[in-house]
Amino acid sequence: MSETLVQDLLEAGIQFGQRRSAWNPRMKPYIWGQRNRLHIIDIRETVRGLLLAKKFISKIVADGRDVCFVGTKRQAKGSVQHFATEVGMPWVVERWLGGTLTNFRTIRERLKRLDELEALVDSGEIESYSKKMTSQLMREKRKITRNLEGIRNMNKLPGAVIVIDTKREANALLEARAMRIPTIGLIDTDGNPEDVDLPVPGNDDSIRSIEVIMREFTDSVRAGLAGRSAKSEGADNGDKADAETPKRRSRRAQFSATADDAPAPEAEGDVATATVEETNN
Numbered sequence: 001m002s003e004t005l006v007q008d009l010l011e012a013g014i015q016f017g018q019r020r021s022a023w024n025p026r027m028k029p030y031i032w033g034q035r036n037r038l039h040i041i042d043i044r045e046t047v048r049g050l051l052l053a054k055k056f057i058s059k060i061v062a063d064g065r066d067v068c069f070v071g072t073k074r075q076a077k078g079s080v081q082h083f084a085t086e087v088g089m090p091w092v093v094e095r096w097l098g099g100t101l102t103n104f105r106t107i108r109e110r111l112k113r114l115d116e117l118e119a120l121v122d123s124g125e126i127e128s129y130s131k132k133m134t135s136q137l138m139r140e141k142r143k144i145t146r147n148l149e150g151i152r153n154m155n156k157l158p159g160a161v162i163v164i165d166t167k168r169e170a171n172a173l174l175e176a177r178a179m180r181i182p183t184i185g186l187i188d189t190d191g192n193p194e195d196v197d198l199p200v201p202g203n204d205d206s207i208r209s210i211e212v213i214m215r216e217f218t219d220s221v222r223a224g225l226a227g228r229s230a231k232s233e234g235a236d237n238g239d240k241a242d243a244e245t246p247k248r249r250s251r252r253a254q255f256s257a258t259a260d261d262a263p264a265p266e267a268e269g270d271v272a273t274a275t276v277e278e279t280n281n
Helices: 001-011 023-029 043-062 073-085 104-123 132-153 170-178 205-234 235-244 251-261 265-280
Strands: 015-018 033-034 040-042 067-070 158-164 183-187 198-201
Touching: 001 043, 001 205, 023 033, 023 198, 023 235, 040 043, 040 235, 043 067, 043 158, 043 183, 043 198, 043 205, 067 205, 073 158, 073 205, 104 132, 158 170, 158 205, 170 183, 205 235
Parallel strands: 067 158, 158 183, 183 198
Antiparallel strands: 015 040, 033 040
């Protein structure tokens, strides 16, 4: 982790948590101190969580699975859609529809319906319907597009779900847990780190901090895609499916392996601590 990234995180305000009156006591290990009634997040913990998350994301994507980004709050929508689209990963920035993961077959049926409606429009056949029916069909098309456009190409359940603000995306996290899908989350001092498998403590209300975190996450996706391509090119045609299909492992085993392989952020500890103190003085 470079000193430049640590500086980027601090300049984006990643260290500023919620008011101390709103904090969740379970976030105590990730808090450095407080200033002006605000909790200050320990940047070393942010760096540590980010390193583990990036390592895990790269591995998931390299193994042939996608990750789904979820950020429905106003501050996160733009960054989540922009960065996820850049790397071709599924995203959700509008309301999380119940059953998106737990009733995935029904969601796919709704997307097939969207294809049918678009075909009606493209062929001009929709003009043969009455004005009332045309209005209803177009309204249905807009609604499906708004809610499901980001997961349109998600043909199977994702390998991981990444959320911005664990409190806001509680339903997505509950569904991911029910389906045993690993979760990663940018979590503020008012959140519960036990809601995700891999918490990245940081300010989840700042547009700039969300942009930096999303940039780092998608850089890991790119690294994973490069590894996926290398695997595909090196595999024989007959063994290609086996090479890209990962063995089932428990989430605990996956995260343990990631933690063992990830570089320790202690080398940045002095720099991060000094910069935090300088920023808050």
